[in-house]
Amino acid sequence: MTVYQATASAPVNIACIKYWGKRDTKLILPTNSSLSVTLDQDHLRSTTTSRADPSFTKDHLWLNGKEDEIKEGGRLATCIREMKRLRKEEVEDKNPNEPKISTYNVHICSHNNFPTAAGLASSASGFAALVSSLAYLYALPVGPSTLSLIARQGSGSACRSLFGGFVAWQMGSDPSGSDSLAVEVAPQSHWPDIHALICVVSDDKKGTSSTSGMQRTVETSLLLQHRIQNVVPQRMKDISKAILEKDFDTFARITMADSNQFHAVALDTEPPIFYMNDVSRAIIAVIVEYNRLSVEAGKGYKAAYTYDAGPNAVIYAPKENVKEIVELIAAYFPQKEGSFKDAFGLLSGGQLVGKFPAGFNENVAKRFEVGAVKNLIHTRVGDGPRKLGDEEALLNAEGLPRNLA
Amino acid sequence: MTVYQATASAPVNIACIKYWGKRDTKLILPTNSSLSVTLDQDHLRSTTTSRADPSFTKDHLWLNGKEDEIKEGGRLATCIREMKRLRKEEVEDKNPNEPKISTYNVHICSHNNFPTAAGLASSASGFAALVSSLAYLYALPVGPSTLSLIARQGSGSACRSLFGGFVAWQMGSDPSGSDSLAVEVAPQSHWPDIHALICVVSDDKKGTSSTSGMQRTVETSLLLQHRIQNVVPQRMKDISKAILEKDFDTFARITMADSNQFHAVALDTEPPIFYMNDVSRAIIAVIVEYNRLSVEAGKGYKAAYTYDAGPNAVIYAPKENVKEIVELIAAYFPQKEGSFKDAFGLLSGGQLVGKFPAGFNENVAKRFEVGAVKNLIHTRVGDGPRKLGDEEALLNAEGLPRNLA
The missing domain is CATH 3.30.230.10 (Ribosomal Protein S5; domain 2)
Known part of the structure; x- marks a missing residue:
């Protein structure tokens, strides 16, 4: 049979x-x-x-x-x-x-x-x-x-x-x-050099499901229609071009702006929807400062945060920046010893120690307790479904x- | 002389x-x-x-x-x-x-x-x-x-x-x-019965000044122009009418929507501006639930939150609701004993004890520590400059x- x-x-x-x-x-x-x-x-x-x-x-x-x-x-x-x-x-x-x-x-x-x-x-x-x-x-x-x-x-x-x-x-x-x-x-x-660092953020609050949340936005946000008609079409073109040209600076700029705008229309909903919390905000402040340093050195953006319908950050970055970013995140959000799975062999001895790049303004966020970011997952762009x-x-x-x- | x-x-x-x-x-x-x-x-x-x-x-x-x-x-x-x-x-x-x-x-x-x-x-x-x-x-x-x-x-x-x-x-x-x-x-x-409860919220983070923040929004937000041209003019008319008719339900709806939209355009700024923190979000969740109860009982909104360029909440409400609101806020945000100045003699003996209205879903926020809301100030609509x-x-x-x- x-x-x-x-x-x-x-x-x-x-x-x-x-x-x-x-x-x-x-x-x-x-x-x-x-x-x-x-x-x-x-x-x-x-x-x-x-x-x-x-x-x-x-x-x-x-x-x-x-x-x-x-x-x-x-x-x-x-x-x-x-x-x-x-x-x-x-x-x-x-x-x-x-x-x-x-x-x-x-x-x-x-x-x-x-x-x-x-x-x-x-x-x-x-x-x-x-x-x-x-x-x-x-x-x-x-x-x-x-x-x-x-x-x-x-x-x-x-x-x-x-x-x-x-x-x-x-x-x-x-x-x-x-x-x-x-x-x-x-x-x-x-x-293939686009890597991603997922920061799994602890949250006290049960979030709104995306299914019900997005329809509430459709029904009540006065900003959403403007986003749909006047913002997204151009961004789709611009980010596709940036990808084809491997222009990380533009890719990062659009990615962050669109994450922000998605959360903005969620906030413009009645009642308002919040997915990011104080830890999410602190990660944004850290990445903004990290990029500021690089932009001022004439090198453009080095990392891009994005947030879905929850508090977790996904940070996209070219492979060569990931070690610096992991160490920077660990400086604000200490990890349980041995919890970081160093899938790409970034760290000598596999020990993750928090570290600030030279010139970094450490005051952009406070140092959080262990557990505020529960887990860091390092991955990268991948292939489609496999048999x-x-x-x-x-x-x-x-x-x-x-x-x- | x-x-x-x-x-x-x-x-x-x-x-x-x-x-x-x-x-x-x-x-x-x-x-x-x-x-x-x-x-x-x-x-x-x-x-x-x-x-x-x-x-x-x-x-x-x-x-x-x-x-x-x-x-x-x-x-x-x-x-x-x-x-x-x-x-x-x-x-x-x-x-x-x-x-x-x-x-x-x-x-x-x-x-x-x-x-x-x-x-x-x-x-x-x-x-x-x-x-x-x-x-x-x-x-x-x-x-x-x-x-x-x-x-x-x-x-x-x-x-x-x-x-x-x-x-x-x-x-x-x-x-x-x-x-x-x-x-x-x-x-x-x-x-004269419009009262206000100011919740002074503690914050770790130095906020963006409103002077520089608002110009960054003007320069970078793709949603602000839509707000300016298509949202605010109608809201100005509608809320003026609500005030003249003493229609608190409409007044509250517009006030909360406009606070949300202001913070939405701040978030749609590059880099994004956040004024509300987790305590601010929790106050919103509490007021949303408080209003939900009332709306389901066919009575319309009983309170309206609004946030300026910082984490403090101002809650507008008709006088008769303020006792209930103060006790509700105190249930989530315990106050130092004797710190609440009971300017309108709401509380018997002046003791502020946290309390939930009947049917209130207590799980909409967690209970915070003393100090998360540093101070509650009860005031009301007032007169203009005095000689x-x-x-x-x-x-x-x-x-x-x-x-x-």
Whole structure:
């Protein structure tokens, strides 16, 4: 008996031009285009195994070892249904010899290699891995942009995780959503020296979910429409050009300005939405001072912060600056000894010791306690979804999760 | 020998529609109109005595017992020069019998009854008191709007402290600034039940000065122009109408939205400007929940927060809600025993004990330590500048500060 099964992994992406607002909440069509950097799956990834079998009585999904309900009409159900439809239309209808596995129920098992407690949104990598594993299972003859149309309906920003490198989500204009998809601006190989330092920030406060928050902004902010119509289109052009020209100074300027503006329209919402806290603000002050030093030396920006719908900072920087940045962050936000995973061998002996660059004005922020920044993750721009071998499958011979722990 | 001397006090004002941005930095002409509530001088005031005497060798000014330099071409010098000019043109030129005291040097002594450490901007009340005392000294036959033209050149928002009650600063359009002045929207007596609770918030961080911050916003924010052209004009009309109709719900909605939007455009600045901190955010969360309860009970908003260029909250509310609000704030931000000055006799025995209204979701913020909110000041809408008697003069018989302590 043939086993129809495939495993894929997919990356996290962090936007430089932020997605905030839907014009269609069901189809997840955004009010503006957005652009992100795909992060390296070697460090952060979702892995998903999908299997189709005539013996399965219904569709099942396990996430991090726990079964998740697939609600009728919900986002998961939509993605699975759309993938089955593609299998039928693109494969089975065109070639009657192909097995009709689109009629089988599926078992899907997914795992994130980073803890939810890390405060990193896993929905983007999760839906991208789900769609990718089903695409391999169904042997679909379609490219990542087509798959991105489906991943988008799971979680908007998931569509950008279908590509590696630098990725634009074009908002499109068709009410059906057929042109609201991800495209590659440049692959990882074009500018592999873009690294990222994720500062996982502790927070007391339960944040507003991005799904409900962004619609409140759409309904109540008087500034959002101006951003959508008059700011984002030019920024999309300018940052794409900066990426193609490997112009980090412009890339950084736009990335920081757009992060600020996203949080500005969140604040202009009724009631206001705050995602950044005092630790986030202090990280901004540190990066602003770090860049000031460099700009005054005629060298342009050396780092760019960006914040999603939470207090964590992601700092993009050319590889050669990361050691200095890690040490600078550690000077304000001391880390538990041995907690920093030195993935790129920056530190001699692996010991992270706080340090200020020459001329740095240390008074731009106070020194925080251990734990204010819980964790520092050093990663870089990465590739798109990967097909994995059966030895990495998350389902056992019976099509059930290998390890429920 | 005649002593030419006058003493005046002037109030603090806190804007509901915020002033942020100058179109002329020398004349202090704003990029948008603004509107404020004048606070009661019984609680917060600047007092100024001015004397003109032929024996004085130059103009002198003492602020809180310390001599301040009157820089040539500076804001203080401009205000003094303009007041002397008005004396000459409106009094001496028109009536040759009037003494030519505009030619004398002046001694000016000013005092704020609130500590600078309270974090309250004293420039508005200070320049309003300065201009008022000189107006009395010079016996000027002009009204508060004319004086506001001069106070404006000392500190923009000072022009609004020339009136009591609810005051608009009309931005005007004349390049000379002749129509950029304050007008009364409604006097204190129209709506005397509007009270204010000032929450003085402790901050680690030295904030950006409003003078430099607002010009950075003018130069770099892509959202500010939209605010100026498309948001503020309507809000000015709507909140004026709400004040005339004593419609607190609308007044509160606009006040909070405009505070949020001012901080949003500050955040949309390069580099971004943050005035609110985690304590400020928590106060917002508490007021949002307090209003939610009331709105769900069909009663509309009961309180409105607003934040100037710093972390302090000012909470406007109808008098009957203030006891509940003070107790609610004290539940999250415990006060040192006996530190709350119960100016309106809200509390039996004067003891402030934290308390939640029925149905209040306590989890909207965490409980902070004593000192996070350093001080609570209960005040209300007040009257405009007052002429004080000689017994309150700050200059002694020789025209020198009575008390240098």
